[in-house]
Amino acid sequence: MLEWSTAAPAISSAFLASLVEVVEALTIVLAVVALRGWRPAITGTIAALGTLAAIVLALGPLLDRIPLHVLQIVIGILLLLFGLGWLRKATLRAAGIMALHDEDAIFAREKAELGAEVARHQASRDWIAGMTAYKAVLLEGLEVVFIVIAVGAGRGLLIPASAGALAACLAVLAIGVVVHRPLSKVPENTLKFAVGVMLSTFGVFWTGEGLGVDWPGGDLALLGIGLLFLATAALSAMSARRLAGAAA
């Protein structure tokens, strides 16, 4: 029986994190489409999805063999490192210290770089374009795979977390095919902020469980930890903005 108090944060984390990653991958794939058409873009994307599927199929059975508390502590620590990294970047961007992620600028830069690369290699233009799409989908997809495994494996929630990630992929792809341009209107930093809070929360919770902590309130502790991360990151962003502003 699916416990929604545990499943909902896992599904929403996988969905929101995947949304961010797929938007980033889509920007580069669309740059490939703009320069060389759909064929190398689709070929590269399908090849990358195949590689990711092979990684998941290879890792899946291994996860079942690892004792739960070891899995919780390893994944908890990795999630904490990953989540704090996202939250730090999102906080610095919210404070105006780090530049916001601009999908339109990335699209233009990728298109220019790919155009220059293609011009240098006359004979293998589609191969270079396809490899660009392959690398983009593979590298962003690796983060999606890690997040799905990390938020799903500790509690037997791999399938719900995968469904959350798949829903995000389909949503972004559907919108991307229709609008046929980078999704620059997606509030990426707000999403990263929220996902950073969620992943850091899971990281602390599972590392704690791996260390033998019996969290007060059980799974409801996730809510309390999440609120603390949210409040701390928001206050840090405000203080950092004030500090940087005072010096300017």
Add this chain to the structure above:
Amino acid sequence: MSVLAEVFAELFSMFAGDARLSLGALAVVALAAAAAWFAAPLVAAAVLLLGSLAVLVVNVMLAAWRQT
């Protein structure tokens, strides 16, 4: 070959994109593990949670301070 190198670089940056943040977080986990071993699990929980929040705040404020 370059794809493999980029995959490993991506994996590294996923978990250790900012060395100070990662080392700080690992130090907090080590302290929490020591607390779980020598004190009580709830002390470990407090160390882990408050330590992680402190690492985030210190890292963000240091970045802001370096900007000034």
